[in-house]
Amino acid sequence: MNINEILQQKLDSRMHAIKAADERSAQLRLEIPEIAAIDNDLHTVSIRIMKAALDGRDELDERITAIKNENDSLLLKRASVLEQHGYSADYDSPVFTCVSCSDTGYVGLNFCECIKKAYNNDRYTTSGLGRALYGKDFNNFSLKYYSGKGSIGISDLENMTMIVNQSKRYAQSFSPESESVLMIGGTGLGKTHLSAAIAKEVLSKGFFVYYDSAQSIFDTYESVRFGKESRESAKKYENCDLLIIDDLGAECLTQYTIAVFSSLLNWRITNRKQTIISTNFTPQQIKKSYGERIYSRLMGEFLIMKFTGQDVRLLKLSEKTKV
Ligand SMILES: [Zn+2]
Known part of the structure; x- marks a missing residue:
């Protein structure tokens, strides 16, 4: 609207x-x-x-x-x-x-807050973020669950503090000159939360953001390919200023999805449009599943954020059951 x-x-x-x-x-x-x-x-x-x-x-x-x-x-x-x-x-x-x-x-002569709010909410729902991700922002990202020794030479807390700060700076200074981001790390380490937080902030700056799971993006292209959906329905993945691809690697992988992923990435990079990809895959798994070309694009041209720690969802769960 x-x-x-x-x-x-x-x-x-x-x-x-x-x-x-x-x-x-x-x-x-x-x-x-x-x-x-x-x-x-x-x-x-x-x-x-x-x-x-x-x-x-x-x-x-x-x-x-x-x-x-x-x-x-x-x-x-x-x-x-x-x-x-x-x-x-x-x-x-x-x-x-x-x-x-x-x-x-x-x-007076200005739009009331209710109009601004409705406008932002509307942009929010059409961005694919929806209800499940609505509450995820920088203010409620908690660092208290990252207490491990870490696996890359610094503690989990130090590493995650750095990633949160990096994400905030990224969102605040987002522009067509920004880098694309690859968020790597196991399940439940906050990748979805932080990418949603970035999306929310970038959206509020007036950029066109689109958020979707890798599976759903590839499904859309598949439907377009078989004429079940119009070509228009895939355009949002190409035209948005910031595309967030959640959970790469969870989709069922075919030669076709790899080809779609590769050309979507190329198109976005060539047209200076940013992409944030989150994945539970290790770099080696990415190379094995998507091939050398995609692997080197991601490793060479994306800003890599390596999430470390223990599954936050499991930690929260065990906290609840202790009571
Ligand atoms: Zn009002």
């Missing part, structure tokens, strides 16, 4: 709220004659203010204040009549989804 469609949706919800409130008012006037009388008086107030203005400037402020006071006391009376009949005083006030802008979409 573009911003106009989101604004229109807000205005539709405003109209809907006003219409529903009008219906409640009409119901109240039918049910409680006293309310009908008060509403009649209230309707005359604006007419009387206009009339007061036409009657000349003499003591205009005083006359208008008097009418407004009368208006206020009518509103108070209306509220107490409603309460006597078991209704809340705001029973027939419109209920807007956003109290800041009353669903107009604007606060």
